[in-house]
Amino acid sequence: MDKLPPRPVPATTPRKSATFDDYSLSExxxxxxxxxxxxxxxxxxxxxxxxxxxxxxxASISRYPLEGYRxxxxxxxxxxxxFAKKPIELAxxxxxxxxxxxxxxxxxxxxxxxxxxALGTSTTTGDGGMTQEERGHSNLLVYQLLPxxxxxxxxDLRQADAIEVVVGQGAKPGGGGMLLGQKISARVAEMRTLxxxxxxxxxxxxxxxxxxxxxxxxxHELRELTDWEKPIYVKVGASxxxxxxxxxxxxxxxxxxxxxxxxxxxxxxxIFIEHVGIPLLAAIRPAVQALQDLGLHxxxxxxxxxxxxxxxxxxxxLALGADAVSIGTAALAAxxxxxxxxxxxxxxxxxxxxxxxxxxxxxxxxxITTQDPGLAARLDPVAAGRRLxxxxxxxxxxxxxxxxxxxxxxxxxLEPEDLVALTVEAAAMAQVPLAGTQWIPGKSxx
Amino acid sequence: xxxxxxxxxxxxxxNAALHQLPPDTNNTQWTIRNPRGQHAIxxxxxAPIAVExxxxxxYYCAGMNQQAxxxxxxxxxxxxxxxxxxxxxxxxxxASQAAGATAQGGTLVIGGNAxxxxxxxxxxxxxxxxxxxxxxxxxxxxxxxxxxxxxxGEALGDSLYEACLYVRGEVASLGADCIEKAMTExxxxxxxxxxxxxxxxxxxxxxxxxxxxxxxxxxxxxxxxVSAY
Numbered sequence: 001m002d003k004l005p006p007r008p009v010p011a012t013t014p015r016k017s018a019t020f021d022d023y024s025l026s027e028x029x030x031x032x033x034x035x036x037x038x039x040x041x042x043x044x045x046x047x048x049x050x051x052x053x054x055x056x057x058x059a060s061i062s063r064y065p066l067e068g069y070r071x072x073x074x075x076x077x078x079x080x081x082x083f084a085k086k087p088i089e090l091a092x093x094x095x096x097x098x099x100x101x102x103x104x105x106x107x108x109x110x111x112x113x114x115x116x117x118a119l120g121t122s123t124t125t126g127d128g129g130m131t132q133e134e135r136g137h138s139n140l141l142v143y144q145l146l147p148x149x150x151x152x153x154x155x156d157l158r159q160a161d162a163i164e165v166v167v168g169q170g171a172k173p174g175g176g177g178m179l180l181g182q183k184i185s186a187r188v189a190e191m192r193t194l195x196x197x198x199x200x201x202x203x204x205x206x207x208x209x210x211x212x213x214x215x216x217x218x219x220h221e222l223r224e225l226t227d228w229e230k231p232i233y234v235k236v237g238a239s240x241x242x243x244x245x246x247x248x249x250x251x252x253x254x255x256x257x258x259x260x261x262x263x264x265x266x267x268x269x270x271i272f273i274e275h276v277g278i279p280l281l282a283a284i285r286p287a288v289q290a291l292q293d294l295g296l297h298x299x300x301x302x303x304x305x306x307x308x309x310x311x312x313x314x315x316x317x318l319a320l321g322a323d324a325v326s327i328g329t330a331a332l333a334a335x336x337x338x339x340x341x342x343x344x345x346x347x348x349x350x351x352x353x354x355x356x357x358x359x360x361x362x363x364x365x366x367x368i369t370t371q372d373p374g375l376a377a378r379l380d381p382v383a384a385g386r387r388l389x390x391x392x393x394x395x396x397x398x399x400x401x402x403x404x405x406x407x408x409x410x411x412x413x414l415e416p417e418d419l420v421a422l423t424v425e426a427a428a429m430a431q432v433p434l435a436g437t438q439w440i441p442g443k444s445x446x
Numbered sequence: 447x448x449x450x451x452x453x454x455x456x457x458x459x460x461n462a463a464l465h466q467l468p469p470d471t472n473n474t475q476w477t478i479r480n481p482r483g484q485h486a487i488x489x490x491x492x493a494p495i496a497v498e499x500x501x502x503x504x505y506y507c508a509g510m511n512q513q514a515x516x517x518x519x520x521x522x523x524x525x526x527x528x529x530x531x532x533x534x535x536x537x538x539x540x541a542s543q544a545a546g547a548t549a550q551g552g553t554l555v556i557g558g559n560a561x562x563x564x565x566x567x568x569x570x571x572x573x574x575x576x577x578x579x580x581x582x583x584x585x586x587x588x589x590x591x592x593x594x595x596x597x598x599g600e601a602l603g604d605s606l607y608e609a610c611l612y613v614r615g616e617v618a619s620l621g622a623d624c625i626e627k628a629m630t631e632x633x634x635x636x637x638x639x640x641x642x643x644x645x646x647x648x649x650x651x652x653x654x655x656x657x658x659x660x661x662x663x664x665x666x667x668x669x670x671x672v673s674a675y
Binding site for chain 2: 155201221225
């Protein structure tokens, strides 16, 4: 019998570390080369428990659905019913989150105003003050009072429809902002009283109040200044939602805005975005619980943001107890941000469509996150506003579709009992049962 | 002339009346009695009127003032004249923390001492303090002038942008990126004008002050400056 030829030693398949993956190694090399942390825009990119881990229980024998396209399912919501003489009436429970002129081009701000106004909802200013582009094109405009107070003007407070006191945001609870020199154009510099072209820092703390007792007095000042007309929101990044909501209410807020870690920023350290704060899914129920404990759920409205993409996300946020949602990243995508049609230009920037997040560099080929006049001129504010309006309409229709299937004549009638979770983590965070069980981790035995 | 007694008139009523004044109002003299430390007195005025407050006030007195001249005969709480746009605010006594915070225009004159963070994030107003200022004064101040006839606490002008600081007394320490700068004739003339605006024309020698400003080393992120961030 012939002998078999000697077999080669089998090669071991090269194995990359799950811990030291390609991204981590590239970041180590980048840090070693530069000595600086990575800065980028956007929100958390890592996977975190989110609305995808929840499902609705459609109507069955115990509940009647409403007929799609026939029976009414209302979407209007009123914000600021607690103290303000002039609450805001929104036609849809979806608002545009605060994004600054400076981080965005004037054309992008105008497009946001056009799109939101077409659907009867509000836009929000950002760091750096109010531009006439956004006031002129936003029927409902919320004016942010931020720690930096760049461009803070009492005349703008008076011409706003509501005031949002920003304590924090989901991408960076506890952090201030930054706008790098490339985007400090002459107009931005003038609005912010800064030298042109410098790297601008926005403070992380308000300059004239410290702690919840002071905040109450600050809100009182704003009430007096605007003769108690404007709804006053308090925006917090999701970290301790129960206490932050309770303290905002104690301070006199009409509306609490709660931003999860998926919420975007114009520019912050990557490590901050990915490792500080909690996902929106984990934040809503504690905030609602705080309002319920104070007997003020639906009396002080809760607006949530951070990772809202479609009408199902809207419906799930409302079902968990929010009164409205706010969108930022999704609104920019609707305007044209990260469009694959611009792939060649994204590649020239060393990235790819869908991943572009160097918004602070001001080289956005879509003309949205830039102050470069040539790039900004690429964005047609009328057409982009139309795209945003279309997107908002779809979000609304989708949320209504789900609400009708659950037998609700108003999207605000959705409730936690309409939901189940696909994972134990989501069940615990959203405080709804794991699908097919009665088990809510932390709430009920199994 | 209008006399408002806050012992009997609700604050909301006073502020609403001040906000309703037309730009060409003849009702330009207002006296407010019994402020009793209430917060947000005379906030948001936008009219060329004179308001005299007889007593101590709480937080944010004359906040976001435009055009008006507001005089407080007493002490003031936190955030006096915060984000003032124009006009003049004077307090005869001391001011608490964050006096003149983010003020963009106008003049704030403090007869006594100012506590911590006086002129924080200043954006163009002139602040003249006849006594001392506390720590972290002029933190991140962007534009305008802070004149201190007494001493300045620790970390003066930390992370300063383009505001100008003049101190006659001792400075406990300078904050990050704040340095002493040469006092030229032009600066002495500018300081003399600021002192005159505060009612100290000729009474105080501008030559006795030292000038501080930004070294502008932190205007761009650099790894070499990492210990300062």
